[in-house]
Amino acid sequence: MRATVIHGAGDVRVENVPDPKIQLPTDAVVRVLRTCICGSDLWPYGSMPESETGERIGHEFLGVVDDTGSEISGLQNGDLVLAPFVWADNTCDFCGEGLQTSCRHGGMWGVGDVDGAQAEAVRVPQAQGTLVKLPVGADSELLPSLLTLSDVFSTGHHAAVQAGVGAGSAVTVIGDGAVGLSAVLAAKRLGAEQVLLMGRHTERTNLGREFGATDVVPERGDEGVARARELAGGDGTRTVLECIGTKPALETAFGAVRDGGVVSRVGAPQYAEGPIGFDVFFRNITLTGGVAPARAYIEQLLPDVLESRIQPGRVFDRTAGLDEVPDGYRAMADREALKVLVHP
Amino acid sequence: MRATVIHGAGDVRVENVPDPKIQLPTDAVVRVLRTCICGSDLWPYGSMPESETGERIGHEFLGVVDDTGSEISGLQNGDLVLAPFVWADNTCDFCGEGLQTSCRHGGMWGVGDVDGAQAEAVRVPQAQGTLVKLPVGADSELLPSLLTLSDVFSTGHHAAVQAGVGAGSAVTVIGDGAVGLSAVLAAKRLGAEQVLLMGRHTERTNLGREFGATDVVPERGDEGVARARELAGGDGTRTVLECIGTKPALETAFGAVRDGGVVSRVGAPQYAEGPIGFDVFFRNITLTGGVAPARAYIEQLLPDVLESRIQPGRVFDRTAGLDEVPDGYRAMADREALKVLVHP
Known part of the structure; x- marks a missing residue:
């Protein structure tokens, strides 16, 4: 079959790889109907050292069950299923707490001998716990929005x-990428009243406004912080959602949050150390967030997608076949595309 | 009058200074009955650049009202009062939220023209909001424990x-200084079931055990983390209280906390950047804490001290007169003394 393999910075290829097969009784094989490229895929695309063998890549997909191991019950060939971007048994104590990203028997896609999702098919470890059956057909118009529950909308x-965003909250969202826009939509869905979106790409911030942003701050750095604080009555919002992952973005987040408030970060940190010194301490700012346990959220977000109350799939602004995936990476890296949906 | 002035690292002097006077109608003057030396005073004692004029120092005190400005009501000469370690109007919106450390009209002791507390008397700005009347006499045996509400016990x-420590919590406390021991006592008071105290000074950890520590971990670094995790069932406790303020202590805290857990720091950070990179992110660890709004806690902690249900004043293991304050700094820096109580 065909699958995406990254060989280094700027070097994404679609190659022939062995067809996935059941290796463990807890595996399933899923034929991929939709996958996509994530903003976090752009980090290795920007900096991965050259590798001759390369690594499978992609971690968001939905598809059709093609085979199941002997310990799988409740899933049958032909079922349409969604996978979260971290696989997990969904039975251990961490999973029970809703922290499937720390599952005792789980892991990441595209690591070691685990398949990446930008491919025609994927072997799914811990399939019983990982996969969620979708009550729609393979031709549903909802597939793009359903796919966002795998990662990007669940992350927002x-x-x-x-x-702690809830009814009446004032929220600042840092970043107008797909995660930032998802965070706007998520905050709005949870009842936020004021949603400041910090971003300067008008097409994206326009979608952000449709998702619920009440104000857009195109300025960056100190100027952006000053503007965001001003829009929030002078002191900043009590909650700031950091959806980029760079140190400057985190600095902006700490600048824009009200004393005693919370910065919640979901952009994968591109820093080993961050600016959490005396100022953040003296202002009693909490830093929370982390990698999203999407598996914990899929069922609760599903009804709003199925009934079209929210349309998180609008973050996809380009569609590609599998062979066009390398160009999709380029387009996202060049900011030509916000997020690329892939039909393998 | 006599007051403590720090002129640089290792150079603390008791000098003659002008008597404090009412400068603003919101001021009071308090004659100090008890003050003390804080672990955080040791940071300038360790590293302050030399200064000819020096700076007043000390931020914990209780005493007797000696004079009041024209806008003060509810306080009279002779009242015994306690001051929190940040002064505040206690009426602004931040104060209303219990974040008096961010008061719009508040500030720190010993900064600019504001007096330090290691002195015979102190001018108290925003006295009406800052001071809390104590229902005991000047000869009360409770004065040491009452004084801890000014900072150290409120900080713990x-x-x-x-x-979020509560009934049944498992907690790791990093640091066997006065703040760490106070955190042990505070966790126990809030209902914690398991309290691991990381510290290696037996006299201090013994007091920690009396305060409620169920286990003591004398090892440091990776070895200490491994031991703490093991004592907490292998994964670490859900809450870790970081009571030192150094980067290694924060690293230990992140090492010792369970995935999805909370590190709460109250040691003043001696770092501009901290280790909050991918590992902390992937494990969904929250970093919270900050400078304690003691003013918000004094009234609620007071009954337990007045009725001797807790004795946080046991952290004082040495008593000094004002002229002995310089030696008190030396003794604390040399770890001869845990915390020095001062009778001016």
Whole structure:
């Protein structure tokens, strides 16, 4: 079959790889109907050292069950299923707490001998715990929005949940990428009243406004912080959702949050150390967030997607076949595309 | 009058200074009955650049009202009062939220023209909001424990509150200084079931055990983390209270906390950047805490002290007159003394 393999910075290829097969009785094989490229895929695309063998990549997909191991019950060939971006048994104590990203028997896609999702098919470890059956057909118009529950919308939701966003909240969202826009939508869905979106790409911030942003701050750095604080009555909002992952973005987040408030970060940190010194301490700012346990959220977000109350799939602004995936990476890296949906 | 002035690292002097006077109608003057030396005073004692004029120092005190400005009501000469370690109007919106450390009209002792507390008397700005009347006499045996509400016990309490410690909690406390021991007592008071105290000074950890520590971990670094995790069932406790303020202590805290857990820090950070990179992110660890709004806690902690249900004043293991304050600094820096109580 065909699958995406990254060989280094700027070097994404679609190659022939062996067909996935059941290796463990807890595996399933899923034929991929939709996958996509994540903003976090752009980090290795920007900096991965050259590798001759390369690594499978992609961690968001939905598809059709093609085979199941002997210990799988409740899933049958032909079922349409969604996978969260971290696989997990969904039975251990961490999973029971809703922290499937720390599952005792789980892991990441595209690591070691685990398949990446930008491919025609994927072997799914711990399939019984990982996969969620979708009550729609393979031709549903909802597939793009359903796919966002795998990662990007669940990640925006996690940012808002961890920050404690609720009815009447004032929220600042840092970043107009797909995660930032998802965080806007998630905050709005949870009842936020004021949602400041910090971003300067008008097409994206326009979608942000449709998702619920009440104000847009195109300025960056100190100027952006000053503007965001001003829009929030002078002191900043009580919650700030940091959806980029760079140190400057985190600095902006700490600048824009009200004393005693919460910065919730969901952009994968591109720093080993961050600015949490005396100022953040003296102002009693909490830093929370992390990698989103999407598996914990899929069922609760599903009804709003199925009934079209929210349309998180609008973050996809380009569609590609599998062979066009390398160009999709380029387009996202060049900011030509916000997020690329892939039909393998 | 006599007051403590710090002129640089290792150079603390008791000098003659002008008597404090009412400068603003919101001021009071308090004659100091008890003050003390704080672990955080040791940071300038360790590293302050030389200064000819020096700076007043000390931020914990209780005493007797000696004079009041024209806008003060509810306080009279002769009243015994306690001051929190940040002064505040206690009426602004931040104060109303219990964040008096961010008061719009408040500030720190010993900064600019504001007096330090290691002195015979102190001018108290925003006295009406800052001072809390104490229902005991000047000869009360409770004065040491009451004084801890000014900072050290309130700070330990803040660590525990911000971490969400409650009935049945498992808690790791990093540091066997006076703040760490106060955090042990505060966690126990809030109902914690398991309290691991990381510290290696037996006299201090013994007091920690009396305060409620169920286990003591004398090892440091990776070895200490491994031992703490093991004592907490292998995964670490859900809450870790970081009571030192150094980067290694924060690293230990992140090492010792369970995935999805909370590190609450109350040691003043001696770092501009801290280790909050991918590992902390992937494990969904929250970093909270900060400078304790002692003013918010004094009234609620007071009954337990007045009725001797807790004795946080046991952290004082040495008593000094004002002229002995320089030697008190030396003794604390040399770890001869845990915390020095001063009778001016």
